[in-house]
Amino acid sequence: MADVPPLSPQATPAPRPATAPSPANWGRFSLQRILGQGEHSVTWLALDPRLGPAPGREVALKLPVIHKAADAAVITRWVQHARRVSHLVHAHVVPVLEADVLEQQPYLVYGYLPGQTLASVLAQRGALPAAEAVALALDVLDALAAAHAAGMLHRNLKASNVLVDATGRAQLLDFGTATLVDGAPAWLSPEAAQGDITTPQSDVFAVGLLLAEMLAGKPLLDAGDPDRAKYRLAHEQLAPAADLGPDVNTSLRAIVARALAYDPGQRPPGATALRDALLAWSEATARGDSGETSDDVPGKKTLDALLARMRHKSDFPAMSDSVARIQGMANSETESISSVTNEILKDVALTNKLLRLVNSAHFAARGGSINTVSRAVSLVGFNGIRNMALSLVLLEHMGDKAHANVLKDEFLRSLMAGSIAVELCAVQRESEEAFIGAMFQNLGRLLAEFYFPNEARTVRGLMASTHKPIAEAAAAASVLGVGYEALGVEIAKSWGLPEGIQRSMRKPRGEPPLHPPVVVEERTRWIAMAANEIADILLRSPTAEAPLRLAQVAGHYSRSLGVSPAEVRIATVAARKKLIEMAAAMEIRVVAGSGAAQLLQAPEEAPDPVAELPDALAPLALQATPPADGSAPATPVHSVADILTEGIQDITHAMVEDFKLGDVLRMILETMFRAMHCQRIIFCMRDPKTETLTGRFGLGEGVEGVVKPFQVALKPSGAPDLFSAVCLKGADTMIADATEARITERLPAWYRQQIHAPTFLLLPLVIQNKPVGLIYADTATKGGLGLDEKELALLRTLRNQAVMAFKQNS
Structure with missing residues (x-):
């Protein structure tokens, strides 16, 4: 291999060979035809007489366009790096045969493989089937894993640098050329777009872009507007296109979304981790157990997958059956109290918890001890029993799940929202609908946490990005193809919950009205929304910040609820006390330091909280009592x-x-x-x-x-x-x-x-x-x-x- 000739900093680049006639000679190479040409390089099919008998062996000769600011030292480092890449031997890496400089023009010599670039394939065919796109991505990740293990990053991964050979396998080109030329802005990682140090997670991000492009048939960012592309990469959280192919299920969408996380720490830790996730998806799809169905309706695949998993995953509160039966009985004009009672009595644990719950402070105003489900139904009413039964079955068997603590956080937050909604209702007969509307307003999130834990984890990661977090609705839609709200409403519809409750589960849009809405359903929707925001603060906000944030929410919604900010605070404290008793009745044990533990910490007693703090909600003193051993308390045995x-x-x-x-x-x-x-x-x-x-x-x-x-x-x-x-x-x-x-x-x-x-x-x-x-x-x-x-x-x-x-x- 020839030595690198000395170049002065003032050296001017050689004329671009792309304009040379074909065939032509450049140095020892006989140029045959252009294989590919872009803004930053041109690749020729050439004959190299050194590598075979006359007229020579076919090679791919790549000539990068030199950056205007590139001096001799930069070019020297580029050549040295390219020569290091020549030592990388892998089945999915096009071999680098030579790296050098000729006539002040750096060049690379690759072994020639018949085929076409992935960019050409996508230009001809558009979106690829999910299985084919994943197979190509697996080839690329295999190559990247080997490179990362050898201490090398690609830094310039894009469709034009992936060769699809005659067998349909991907071969990776161009390791490290971004050190010499301006990297293509539409395919940079966020950290690269900001000029920060790149890591293996930067290449992982590039694979996410590449996979999103293969599944959509077009780049995620417009390469024709490089400034806009670079700005978006540096400042926005990208998400896969909403209109991916019908064979792109929620699991695959979640994998792509995680690879595209703005924060490198939220992405898979390396090429191997991303490869393993895609391989698991591919194997599951081949077995036919992905639980997904094709449908052109946005979000329908997720809904069908969720319903399928609910049918086959019986350890989540028997929601598909129990909820539908209890709800159906509560709405039926022909069903008797006996039918509802018998349905509840089929589950001994549910029966005992229900009786403890109706005897808690939440329902103490009804007077007297309630020792039979029949009397509970008679006193509380069909709808009241339905609300309680739905609350209770939501939690059954959660303790057996590895992510039970996340589920408990979500469940208790939902129950807290329902309790606050009841306290905020000025009209008693509206409280039942407000309770279940508030409790189920985030049903989609709870169901996703249980049935799609990996996808839900990805959504949380996108929201928690330390740089540019995105809203939950956008994050869920990008990962699952449907927002949590729409998902919850569709499931509620499948359970047969009344249309009024379904509507109350949808958050109202715009600013809160200046007066309480006249229409009952609108009032309950605003109550449910305010109650959920308060519950979110109680669950997730640091202790020192909670009072101020609660006061802000109370002031924001007080006029639309028809109550003062101080009354919102009083309702919140009362609801929280009742939630603590309800949680004890349901035998819910939580981990010390968790969000659920924070939510179940008793509020301070104050002689006159309104007089003491007229302008803000009373600080809720958090005094968590950790469980002794994390196990559920023994249920009293009644003779x-x-x-x-x-x-x-x-x-x-x-x-x-x-x-x-x-x-x-x-x-x-x-x-x-x-x-x-x-x-x-x-x-x-x-x-x-x-x-x-x-x-x-x-x-x-x-x-x-x-x-x-x-x-x-x-x-x-x-x-x-x-x-x-x-x-x-x-x-x-x-x-x-x-x-x-x-x-x-x-x-x-x-x-x-x-x-x-x-x-x-x-x-x-x-x-x-x-x-x-x-x-x-x-x-x-x-x-x-x-x-x-x-x-x-x-x-x-x-x-x-x-x-x-x-x-x-x-």
Whole structure:
């Protein structure tokens, strides 16, 4: 290889060979035709007589345009660097055969590979299929990983520096030429655009640009306006185009978005990390388990993917089923309290948490202890129970997830927003809709955190950039293809939440109105928005900054809410106290120092907070109490007698009021069902037309199919069967083993054929020596109803309360 000839700083560049006729000779090279030409270089197909028999071996001769300010020292360093690159041998790096200077013109000699540049491919074909684009990016990253391991950066990666060979594989060109010429502004990294030191993350950013260009079919930045491109790179957070191909799913979009992070620390740490992420995506796609579907509607792919994951990922609060069923029952005109109660009772944990919640300070104003779901539904109402049940199921099984702490932060923030919204509602009947609207206003974010954790992490990274963070809506749209708000509303729609609630989940646009809106839905939307902003501050703001920021939000929204800033503060403090009690009722344990721990720190008590701080919200003293071991507290174990006693008290309170017979009977059945842990419990009532006790309603798994067969004859034509005899005598009866021959032969045919439980209990209701009803309970195991005398006595008391309810109702 020839030595570098001495050049004086005043040397002028040689004429650009691109203008030379073809064929022509330049030095020893015989120039055949131009392979590629750009603003910064021209590449010829040339013959090199040194590398083969006459007329010579085909090579690619690259002649960069010399920067005007380049002196001999710069050119010397460039040649030395290029010669270092010649030692890089890799399957996806076009080999550098020579680097030198001839006639004051630096040049590179590459081995010639038939093919065309990626820029030419994109100019001809436009956007590439996702699988093909990722495969080319993997080739490039393989080459970069080897270069980075050898201590070399590319610094000038763009489509014109990637050769796609005859086999369709990518080969990388031009390591380090940006040290000699002005780098192409549209393909710089943000740090390079600002003149800062470049790192492996700079090359990672370039791959993000390259991949975004392949998927969109055009560069992310306009190369025709270099000043504008350089400015945007230096000052803006870029995101993949919204209109990528239908096969670009949320996972791939998130990978590209992370590579394009403005802050190098938010990008993958190197080419290997980005290659691994793309390889995992490629393998998942090949297996067909990416969970994505094609659709031309923006965001539809994300929605379909989310619904698919919800169907197959049962450990997130059974949202797809439970929410839809509970919501459907709450909205139905035909569903009874019994149906809603039975649905909730299917989940023991949900039942216990719901009862603790309705007895917390949040609902204490309703008066008295509430010990049955039936009474809770009756007092709180369908919508109130729906709101609480939805709140509770959102948290089920989160403790089993590695990112449970992030989910708890989001859940508690949502619950806090709902609680604040209730306190801010001037009209009580609007509070339920305000609660669920505020709580679900960020449902999309919560769902994304659970089902798309990697993508959600990328969104948080884009928002937290130390240089130029972008808003959450823009970040989510760039990563998922749809904003969190739209995602949450679509899921709410799939669950069947009312349209009014769906609308309240959408944040209002523009400045808050000067007066409370007349339309209820508009009022609740502004309340929900203000409540969410307050909850965000309580969750994320440093302690010292929180009071001022809360005061600013209170002042911003007070007129549109129809309350003073001081009243906003009082509502916030009250809601926070209730949230702490609700969290305790739901057994939520949080990590010390987390956002959730900050949110659950008790506010200071003040004798007259309005008088003390009239212009700002009272500082909320944060005194976190870390959990002892991070484990959930043990749930108190209630005995059969305890549950029965509490139920008796609950029913006694209900019967003092203006009660409905059906409500009291349901409460009695529910108390027995929970206490005995039976399989099914059924209430039968006398039909005067047929003189039979017929099944009316019940609780338990599959009870709907068991209620109808119950037909206990009160005037049997022959010898009375066991059920008829018990009811006619009014004798409470426990059958421990219904499989014994002497028992089986006395069971009615309808019972043997359709039910025939091994153990059952019969508690007849008798008024004036006439049977008017029957309570039946059974278990699936022999001897499963092991009740002592005290427990049987309490069951009889409950049965007698049913008799009394019949008498008072007649």
